[in-house]
Amino acid sequence: MVRKKVLMKGNEAIGEAAIRAGCQAFFGYPITPQSELPEYLARRMPEVDMIFLQAESELAAISMVYGAAGAGARVMTSSSSPGISLKQEGISMLAGADLPAVIVNIMRGGPGIGGIQPSQADYFQATRGGGHGDYRHLVLAPASIQELADLTWEAFALADQYRNPVLILGDGMLGQMMEPVLLPEEPPPLVDKPWATTGAKDREHNEIYTLHMGMEDLEKHNQRLAKKWEQIAREQVRYDKFMLDDAEIVIVAFGIASRVARRAIRMAREVGIKAGLLRPISLWPFPTAAIAEVAKQARAFLVVEMNLGQMIEDVRLATGGLVPVELFSKITIVPNPKEILQSLCSLARRTGCKIDEAAIKEESA
Amino acid sequence: MKTVFSRPQALTNKPLHYCPGCGHGIIHRLVAEVIDELGIREKTIGTCPVGCAVVANEYFNVDMQQAAHGRSPAVATGIKRVLPDRVVFTYQGDGDLASIGMTEVVHAAARGELITTIFVNNAIYGMTGGQMAPTSLLGQFTTTTPYGRKKELQGSPIRVAEMLATLEGAVYIARMSVHNATHVMRTKRAIKRAFETQLEGKGYSLVEILSTCPTNWGLSPVEATKWLADNMIPYYPLGEIKVAAAVEGIN
Amino acid sequence: MVEMIMHVELCKGCGLCQATCPQDLLSTSDQVNSKGFYPVVLLDKAKCTGCALCARMCPDLVIEIHKQTA
Numbered sequence: 251m252v253r254k255k256v257l258m259k260g261n262e263a264i265g266e267a268a269i270r271a272g273c274q275a276f277f278g279y280p281i282t283p284q285s286e287l288p289e290y291l292a293r294r295m296p297e298v299d300m301i302f303l304q305a306e307s308e309l310a311a312i313s314m315v316y317g318a319a320g321a322g323a324r325v326m327t328s329s330s331s332p333g334i335s336l337k338q339e340g341i342s343m344l345a346g347a348d349l350p351a352v353i354v355n356i357m358r359g360g361p362g363i364g365g366i367q368p369s370q371a372d373y374f375q376a377t378r379g380g381g382h383g384d385y386r387h388l389v390l391a392p393a394s395i396q397e398l399a400d401l402t403w404e405a406f407a408l409a410d411q412y413r414n415p416v417l418i419l420g421d422g423m424l425g426q427m428m429e430p431v432l433l434p435e436e437p438p439p440l441v442d443k444p445w446a447t448t449g450a451k452d453r454e455h456n457e458i459y460t461l462h463m464g465m466e467d468l469e470k471h472n473q474r475l476a477k478k479w480e481q482i483a484r485e486q487v488r489y490d491k492f493m494l495d496d497a498e499i500v501i502v503a504f505g506i507a508s509r510v511a512r513r514a515i516r517m518a519r520e521v522g523i524k525a526g527l528l529r530p531i532s533l534w535p536f537p538t539a540a541i542a543e544v545a546k547q548a549r550a551f552l553v554v555e556m557n558l559g560q561m562i563e564d565v566r567l568a569t570g571g572l573v574p575v576e577l578f579s580k581i582t583i584v585p586n587p588k589e590i591l592q593s594l595c596s597l598a599r600r601t602g603c604k605i606d607e608a609a610i611k612e613e614s615a
Numbered sequence: 616m617k618t619v620f621s622r623p624q625a626l627t628n629k630p631l632h633y634c635p636g637c638g639h640g641i642i643h644r645l646v647a648e649v650i651d652e653l654g655i656r657e658k659t660i661g662t663c664p665v666g667c668a669v670v671a672n673e674y675f676n677v678d679m680q681q682a683a684h685g686r687s688p689a690v691a692t693g694i695k696r697v698l699p700d701r702v703v704f705t706y707q708g709d710g711d712l713a714s715i716g717m718t719e720v721v722h723a724a725a726r727g728e729l730i731t732t733i734f735v736n737n738a739i740y741g742m743t744g745g746q747m748a749p750t751s752l753l754g755q756f757t758t759t760t761p762y763g764r765k766k767e768l769q770g771s772p773i774r775v776a777e778m779l780a781t782l783e784g785a786v787y788i789a790r791m792s793v794h795n796a797t798h799v800m801r802t803k804r805a806i807k808r809a810f811e812t813q814l815e816g817k818g819y820s821l822v823e824i825l826s827t828c829p830t831n832w833g834l835s836p837v838e839a840t841k842w843l844a845d846n847m848i849p850y851y852p853l854g855e856i857k858v859a860a861a862v863e864g865i866n
Numbered sequence: 867m868v869e870m871i872m873h874v875e876l877c878k879g880c881g882l883c884q885a886t887c888p889q890d891l892l893s894t895s896d897q898v899n900s901k902g903f904y905p906v907v908l909l910d911k912a913k914c915t916g917c918a919l920c921a922r923m924c925p926d927l928v929i930e931i932h933k934q935t936a
Contacts, residue, residue: 275697301696305689306722313686313719317693320680321660325693343683447678447694449701451657455627457672459663459681616869619931620921631926635903636880640925796886796919829880836880 255430260420261286263395263431264328264354267402269294272437273352274323275301277314281333282366283422284356288328308333312340312353319349320458322446324406328354330422331372332363334380341415342381345475346460348445350409352402354418356425359582367582368422370505373560376419377534384472386479388416388486389533391504395429401531407438412482419533421556423506423584488531489540493519497526498603499594500544502565503554504530506584511554514590521591521613522606523598533561541568550601551575554590556582574601623647625656627676636836638737638826639667641793643674645803646706646733649810650677659702660694662687664711667741671706685716688723691730702813704731710740713749713775720779720821727784727818731809734775734821737828738847745831749773752846757831776823776856786818786859790851792825794840798853805855808865817861825851867934868916870908877905877928883920889913892920 258266265287268276276295278288288304295302301318305311311327318325329337334355344351355376359369376389388408392398398420405416447456462468493515494500503511508529518525528544530537545551550573553562559577566575578585578593598605622628625647633639650656656677663671665684672679682690687705695703712720712734723730739757740746746759750772754763764772776790787809791802802824809820825847827839834842877899883906884892891914895907906928908914921929 275693277693303692303696306718309686310689310692310719310722313683313689314693314696316682316686317662317680317690317695318697319693320690321694321697323697325697339683340686347681447660447680448698449658449660450676450678455676456678457681458679459670459672461669461681463670616932617935619868619916619933620918621930621932622927626927630876633925635878636882637925640927641923644925644927796922799922836882837885840882840885 253432253435255432257428258395258431259286259426259428260395260398261356261425262290263399264402264418265290265294266433267399268326268352268406269298269300270434270437271403271406272324272440273300273326273406275303275318275325276327277303277305277311277318277325278327279305279308279311279329279333281330283358283368283425284328284330284354286425287354308336309339312337315351316340316343316347316349319344319351320347320447322443322448324410326352326354328356330356330358331360331369334372334375338381341387342379342383342385343460344415345385345387346383347458348413349415349458350413351415352405352409352418353415354420357419357421365582366422368506368556368584369582370421370507370556371560371581372419373533373555373557376417377536385475386482386534387414388482389419390416391419391531391533392424393505393508393529395424395427395431398424399431399433403434403438408486410438410441412478414478414482419505421506483535486532487535487537487540489537490529490531492527492529494526494528494544496524498524498549499552499597500548501525501527501552501554502530502541502561503527504533504561507554507556510585510587511590513587514594517587517591518594521595521609522604523594524604525594536564536568538564538568541565542570545569545572548573549603550597552578552593552597554578554585556580556584623651625650625676627674629673631674632670633667634830636827636829636839637667638793638824639735641799642733642735642824642826643671645799645806646704647675648803649807652807653810653814655702655810658700659704660698661703662690662705664707666708666711668706668708668735669742685711685714686719687711687716688719688728688730688732692723692728695728695730699729702810704733704810706733707735708741709736709738709748709750713773721782724779724782724785724819724821727786729813729816730819731813732821733806734823735826736775736823736851737826738772739828739831741828741831750775752850772850774851776821779821780857784819785821785857787812787820787862788857789855790823790825790853792843792848792853794825794827794843811865812862815865818859868911868914869932870911870914871930872906872908873928873930874899874905875901876926877903878926879903879905880925882923882925883929886919886923888917888919
């Protein structure tokens, strides 16, 4: 059978990919701009004999995820920024209890209730743990509907592989837009979960807990978790390169912002600027080594993100002061490639990069 | 020799950490006895609250999950929905259930979630050191009501059992007490009926159990049982608060 | 014949069993257990009927009761 691409909305593609990844239960709460995802699963999950439940709150939804994950199921929840803040309690619990789960954040602008426009303002929250305590989880940042579907599938596999929550960090634009997508066919292989609370039949009883009252006990628990996160950091760095080989100016952008950055890079190339893109796909673990490597040849970095400048801190840490790192920031407006081009031109002039001034004049004339 | 009374299988051998005379020990044992009698130890999954019973996972010899503060009914929902043929119970105190977790318990009950809640009401926060609970009585002294709970400042204590009984999905709701042996035995019967309600797929069941906190009440264990009888029972009437028609045949 | 096994190491000396015994057969030991509590003792084994009310009130599973079957 020939696999065919289908035209799907981002939120719905996540839903269908989750089903095909063997998601057994979804617990969620409506919030714009991700509501099409629970709506899609409300329709589809019963068709495949799986569970959809609209929870009374995000707090309850993530706790249902915790219960179901602890009981050994492949399980997912989704929300958008304000709802993800509420879910942090449960995400910290999942991380502390080594439970696999997939969490989707289709970001909107904040702070507070903010708005419903796309944004990337939850970068810090996503990559630094977000909730209380010292913990990490994978953060995957898709930039297309195809990647939303692929990374949703991967997220379930990675959650099971590492017994850790995995966050998919999209934005309202990705959630709402439509693109052709090739959906996954087979779920990732099921893994044994002898630790799951399924009933203590022919074995000792299982306990899923996050309380470690003894000082030594809690220290050891954290050290053990840290080893797991170090392993993830070694094994799961993902990024994409675009026109990077000869680039003098490197744009670092993720998600929807990287799509606009690509366009700006093509425009920059037309006016003689050797621009290229390094697009982190895993925001945690961050592609620090790859950026450090690129920084050896590049003259300048431009970080394009839809927030006040959050990922730029990781880029500056990675470049270690070798080259200037500047910010192009829009908070809840998807950037215009022409504006990014202006920033690239300005940066090129100030850092002595190649630029074809005649072509620029021709362009503007 | 016939064994009249011994430790139930559904409890581990770990000595309980609770203060002398604390009702949790009695209630743990009753739940375990019911699990044994129903022969469901190998298919029962419980959740622990945040509060004194947070480490109940070490005491119950069944699979257990620790929930975030108040979220037990949601965690139990997650477990039950993916493992519908298992028996799932939440074990919660009055701070966990009636304060921070009121939303979760109301909605689990409203959905008629096929879980059983053991709700221990001792009218105070034990673990954190004796602060006011939503179920603290008017006039009761706690570390956060040092002048006594006042209706105009802290409102009146919540009668959880009666409130939940208004919900269609809640089919068996009882309030019992463990202040003396007679009531301990009645409490056990109610717990059994609640679990049977779940086993027969009838709906949500909850047993509120009035219990003592001698340490934070500042009374001896024996005085505490008397305080419960004299002060709590008049405000929190005992009995089966709601037995829906579907549950009447279960005993 | 009733055999009452007291797991005295589990006892916290709360006294609930003593207050419950209908025949007032239980008392407090004058020796502390390893936890530092004065545990329960059965005063008159012969009079115990094995009603187990004490065990039902015990929060710490100190008391185990067996009865000789006729």
